[in-house]
Amino acid sequence: MAKVLTSREESYAQWYNDLVLKADLAENSAVRGCMVIKPYGYAIWEKMQRVLDDMFKETGHQNAYFPLFIPKSFFSKEAAHVDGFAKECAVVTHYRLKNDPDGKGVIVDPDAKLEEEYIVRPTSETIIWNTYKNWIQSYRDLPILVNQWANVVRWEMRTRLFLRTAEFLWQEGHTAHATRQEAIEETETMLKVYAKFAEEWMAMPVVQGYKTANERFAGALETLTIEALMQDGKALQSGTSHFLGQNFAKAFDVTFANQDGKLDHVWATSWGVSTRLMGALVMSHSDDNGLVLPPKLAPIQVVIVPIYKKAEELERINEVVDGLVVRLKSLGISVKYDNDDKRKPGWKFAEYELKGVPVRLAVGPRDLENGTMEVARRDTLTKEIMPLEGIETKVQQLLNDIQENIYKKALDFRTAHTTKVDDYEEFKRLLDEKGGFFLCHWDGTPETEERIKNETKATIRCIPMDAPEEEGQCMVTGKPSDRRVLFARSY
């Protein structure tokens, strides 16, 4: 087969880029740092959205929509929040263009300068809390459980398709609660939703944990995260859920009367996942032949390719396949019958492999004679001949097997690349030689964390939720530590 991708070994970054482009997921646009998500890539995102949206609804949330533009003054009300985002905000200063008096084209009309500039939202906490202020008077108005699907803009220095783009699509949940406890529970619930989505739909194992103070969201008291391990041994933060305490309520003066009639500030959370998940999906499972998609998120789960010489043969194949398509669809399987005469079987095989279609069925004259089909699975690249009779249930089972298998494969990889290390020199050595996750003792100080980051480029991805208590000594300072934390180099 013609190699269309750079191999992972040759250059992981180039492989990723080639794959996103060649599998028709996305491409760079005329706008610096902004991508075009192509129909096939967007179809995957839509599946992600649908599943997540259902999960949000099941946990009691409703969707709403807030403005793209945020008055600069709103933005600056929460000090930590400003610090976190100020350096990467796009700003709208004018509202009109006019013809260039000196010639061709248009210029910004200097007479149309805005009284107050708008920030293009990098996240919506400020506009939302300014709004919630009007929605909340009493404990009876709480909780507010709202999510929005939106685009946001963060003017990044360096961008990579899906992993970091100047504009990206995401969802942001913003909730308001009467008690601290309830808000904390919400934060945890939503992290669990993300973890479940990552593992059961994306087939991507994640570590759930707490961010250290350094890595926390700007304005949060606690940030929970799911961290996934990519095939090149780097971590990818794949979703975050923040306990915001009363910070935004105080900044925007959002109070409510509790059951005792006393005024209190509202407790807040926010949580989000973005199109970055697309990058995570690509880097979790794919190989040098192309994309490998989990069946549960694949836009096309089964593709059927006819093999024929004459038009009469195709007609006979069509008859057989048409019935099968109906049976597969009735099982809820998304199937594409590609009997396009302009492409040949070999071309189609390669194309659907590149695009990560989990199962491919091929039917030719031999199969018509024998009452069989050739069944090929993308994850293992294996093929077998199966009887046509009852093949739809076999295919359904196969899709489940593939979903499980790629999860297991990713989990095995993570297990093999998660190392307990107690010695700092060994940590540095293994970080270069092996990569992956490292479980190490840390003295809990931002200074030590910073030092490790500067010296090794590894950061604390999280303090895992399930980390067992374990007496130990910080690998750098030797000071006491009561549990191991998760280190890695990351995207």
Added chain:
RNA sequence: CGGGGUGUAGCGCAGUCCGGUAGCGCACCUGGUUUGGGACCAGGGGGUCCCAGGUUCGAAUCCUGGUACCCCGACCA
């Protein structure tokens, strides 16, 4: 924002050192033979050589300035 690289047909590239009027592969169009892992043969169409200025009889090629994108770093989801 620093370092490196690249802009030539829809895509991938050669040609640039050493100036002479643009080429290869894929894709596309026509016809035929093909079709169980990216088919083959024959014919054909397609270019402001990133932009602007300069040098020259003549610039894809040399000079000056600009611009866009990619990769590596610092910053971040």
